[in-house]
Amino acid sequence: MQASVxxxxxxxxxxxxxxxxxxxxxxxxxxxxxxxxxxDNFTFNPEHVTVKAGSTVTWTNRDDIPHTVxxxxxxxxxxxxxxxxxxxxxxxxPGTYEYxxxxxxxxxxxxxxxxxxxxxxx
Amino acid sequence: MALNNDSGDGISRRRxxxxxxxxxxxxxxxxxxxxxxSLGIIDEAVAQERPxxxxxxxxxxxxxxxxxxxxxxxxxLEEAIGRINALPVKPAFMIHTGDISHLSTPSQFDDADRIxxxxxxxxxxxxxxxxxxDEQQKLYRERYGRGSKGAGWYSxxxxxxxxxxxxxxxxxxxxxLGNLGAAQLEWxxxxxxxxxxxxxxxxxxxxxxxxxxxxxxxxxxxxARALAYLKRFGSxxxxxxxxxxxxxxxEGNVTFHTARSTAFPQPAPGTAPSxxxxxxxxxxxxxxxxxxxxxxxxxxxxxxxxxxxxxN
Numbered sequence: 001m002q003a004s005v006x007x008x009x010x011x012x013x014x015x016x017x018x019x020x021x022x023x024x025x026x027x028x029x030x031x032x033x034x035x036x037x038x039x040d041n042f043t044f045n046p047e048h049v050t051v052k053a054g055s056t057v058t059w060t061n062r063d064d065i066p067h068t069v070x071x072x073x074x075x076x077x078x079x080x081x082x083x084x085x086x087x088x089x090x091x092x093x094p095g096t097y098e099y100x101x102x103x104x105x106x107x108x109x110x111x112x113x114x115x116x117x118x119x120x121x122x
Numbered sequence: 123m124a125l126n127n128d129s130g131d132g133i134s135r136r137r138x139x140x141x142x143x144x145x146x147x148x149x150x151x152x153x154x155x156x157x158x159x160s161l162g163i164i165d166e167a168v169a170q171e172r173p174x175x176x177x178x179x180x181x182x183x184x185x186x187x188x189x190x191x192x193x194x195x196x197x198x199l200e201e202a203i204g205r206i207n208a209l210p211v212k213p214a215f216m217i218h219t220g221d222i223s224h225l226s227t228p229s230q231f232d233d234a235d236r237i238x239x240x241x242x243x244x245x246x247x248x249x250x251x252x253x254x255x256d257e258q259q260k261l262y263r264e265r266y267g268r269g270s271k272g273a274g275w276y277s278x279x280x281x282x283x284x285x286x287x288x289x290x291x292x293x294x295x296x297x298x299l300g301n302l303g304a305a306q307l308e309w310x311x312x313x314x315x316x317x318x319x320x321x322x323x324x325x326x327x328x329x330x331x332x333x334x335x336x337x338x339x340x341x342x343x344x345x346a347r348a349l350a351y352l353k354r355f356g357s358x359x360x361x362x363x364x365x366x367x368x369x370x371x372x373e374g375n376v377t378f379h380t381a382r383s384t385a386f387p388q389p390a391p392g393t394a395p396s397x398x399x400x401x402x403x404x405x406x407x408x409x410x411x412x413x414x415x416x417x418x419x420x421x422x423x424x425x426x427x428x429x430x431x432x433x434n
Binding site for chain 1: 123189190191199224225226252255294295297299300310336337339395396397398399
């Protein structure tokens with residue numbers, strides 16, 4: 001499963017190589033241990049992030065309407081975030097975490113957590 | 123003079139003028155979308171001409187909202203309630219189609235109750251997603267959930283019309299729309315089972331029960347299943363809120379209608395990057411907020427729905 005995630009990621013990475021800015025952003029997200037996701041215009045931005053195990057992702061709501069951050073698999077669940085409120089979660093276990101806003105469920109995002117050991121996913 | 127002759131051709135001049143006034147008032151209702159403003163004999167005459175049941179819908183009061191799209195949502199709710207209190211004909215009751223509060227706090231619910239109770243009308247509520255933000259939705263249930271089933275659904279009868287209040291803002295699935303869920307659908311099927319197909323049905327829920335604009339989540343995942351239980355009825359009226367603007371659709375015997383908010387407008391589907399609160403010029407705000415009056419007349423299958431803005 002981890003291998004297939006990596007394959008998908010590799011393919012995704014190849015797909016965006018032509019867009020230098022995007023791939024640079026992805027690399028930045030990979031290297032950091034604290035990653036920020038902003039909620040603007042009813043979207044999670046960036047919608048997909050990849051982090052090392054042990055990293056903390058912080059979501060901040062920039063909309064005039066409250067939103068939530070809820071993992072489909074129940075790994076995490078924020079309270080309702082009013083404008084400028086934040087929610088953080090530290091990912092210790094590698095895997096793919098899909099999440100959504102439980103108030104506006106068409107808002108979806110993904111956090112991919114890779115093993116902390118030098119990019120090896122095992 | 124012939125014009126002053128009150129007899130002879132079967133209808134007096136005064137009678138003709140009265141009829142013209144009534145017709146004029148009626149036309150004003152449907153075209154300008156406002157209730158008559160002048161008080162007195164015409165309104166009384168109209169009231170007598172429209173017997174049956176009149177009830178009001180208010181929606182999306184978002185008490186506590188204070189962002190640029192409307193820094194004083196409590197104030198505009200108060201204006202809407204003032205207009206309801208000034209109506210020449212007192213409605214039988216009111217329905218509130220959810221998002222009473224903005225953030226489900228006790229003080230926001232208190233403020234909403236303080237203003238809305240000034241109508242001295244019975245109010246039948248259904249929750250919006252903004253009313254369910256606290257753990258286990260305790261505050262809404264304690265205040266408005268008495269006698270309801272599940273997350274707050276229920277039905278009641280008035281003047282031969284069967285009213286059904288549904289909850290479609292809970293247990294929403296990632297990537298999906300509003301949701302009724304199996305338990306509520308089962309209850310609905312049972313609730314309407316023994317009823318005559320000639321019973322007029324009014325269904326009210328927060329999110330649109332039909333797929334209005336799924337790209338913004340404006341619809342209900344299993345709404346079609348609810349409507350399937352209602353399709354044998356000769357008159358079905360579905361009243362929703364959530365999208366803060368008027369949308370209407372008629373499909374066979376079913377009329378769908380969404381009401382304005384009393385708090386802030388939202389953009390028309392697809393006309394903005396997101397469905398968030400829409401900031402308009404200060405002078406325009408009250409033309410985009412308002413309430414809805416619904417009149418049911420026995421023998422007419424379609425209910426008359428009249429939307430009134432806070433300001434024309």
